[in-house]
Amino acid sequence: MINDTIGERLDGLRRRYALNLPLKVSQAAESVRAVLAAPRNRALLEAAHRGVHSLTGSSGTYGFCDISRIFREAESMLQESLESGVPLPSERQFHLRELIAGLESLAAAAASVRAEITEVRP
Amino acid sequence: MNRLLYIEDEPDIRAIAVVSLRDVGGFTVETASSGREALRMVGSFKPDAILLDVMMPGMDGPETLQELRKKPETARTPVIFMTAKVQSHEIGAYRKLGALDVIPKPFDPMELAGQVRGILRAGGFASSIERARMGS
Numbered sequence: 001m002i003n004d005t006i007g008e009r010l011d012g013l014r015r016r017y018a019l020n021l022p023l024k025v026s027q028a029a030e031s032v033r034a035v036l037a038a039p040r041n042r043a044l045l046e047a048a049h050r051g052v053h054s055l056t057g058s059s060g061t062y063g064f065c066d067i068s069r070i071f072r073e074a075e076s077m078l079q080e081s082l083e084s085g086v087p088l089p090s091e092r093q094f095h096l097r098e099l100i101a102g103l104e105s106l107a108a109a110a111a112s113v114r115a116e117i118t119e120v121r122p
Numbered sequence: 123m124n125r126l127l128y129i130e131d132e133p134d135i136r137a138i139a140v141v142s143l144r145d146v147g148g149f150t151v152e153t154a155s156s157g158r159e160a161l162r163m164v165g166s167f168k169p170d171a172i173l174l175d176v177m178m179p180g181m182d183g184p185e186t187l188q189e190l191r192k193k194p195e196t197a198r199t200p201v202i203f204m205t206a207k208v209q210s211h212e213i214g215a216y217r218k219l220g221a222l223d224v225i226p227k228p229f230d231p232m233e234l235a236g237q238v239r240g241i242l243r244a245g246g247f248a249s250s251i252e253r254a255r256m257g258s
Binding site for chain 1: 131
């Protein structure tokens with residue numbers, strides 16, 4: 001009974017997180033695109049890195065392991081640019097842009113699956 | 123060893139950590155969204171242990187730890203870092219800063235409380251919850 005209650009609480013948090021995930025991913029994607037448009041702007045780079053780092057941790061903790069893994073890869077690319085102080089080479093920028101686009105599709109899919117689960121519950 | 127302060131800037135992670143630590147683990151949990159908020163709280167809450175996110179805007183985890191050590195209430199309180207960056211040399215660096223250990227993020231909500239208890243036990247900080255369980 002206690003475990004049911006805990007499971008329900010965790011599931012409620014997961015549903016809420018999933019429904020908000022597309023917006024969060026979209027905001028992170030916008031911040032990364034801003035970096036790609038102005039790759040020498042350190043303030044934009046730091047903001048994008050912070051947002052992506054945050055979603056790497058939270059998406060994984062909420063069970064969205066694929067999304068977390070892709071965010072981690074994006075975070076590592078942004079970190080590389082932060083540490084080197086130079087923009088990513090063009091092929092890496094292209095890869096980062098692709099990662100971000102893939103994340104938006106995954107997040108939308110995760111939210112729609114969670115919404116369906118919510119709808120069929122009594 | 124029952125009162126935990128969890129310092130984390132990300133509200134979604136704070137929410138799931140509270141369920142994990144309080145409901146799964148039986149700890150009394152307070153949260154702070156920043157190092158500065160935590161420093162204001164420790165006088166009244168008096169935690170037995172602190173979970174501290176490494177990467178936070180403003181005052182980060184290592185800076186927060188330094189400030190916590192200056193306060194008499196938390197000068198010797200065990201601190202566990204939580205971070206996505208858990209390469210072995212980084213764990214060593216965090217321990218040198220005075221952290222008891224490091225828990226990697228993402229974490230499993232059903233496992234977090236057990237990890238915390240295990241680290242506190244290994245560090246010589248027995249849990250009053252465990253003592254109570256052993257006595258019953």
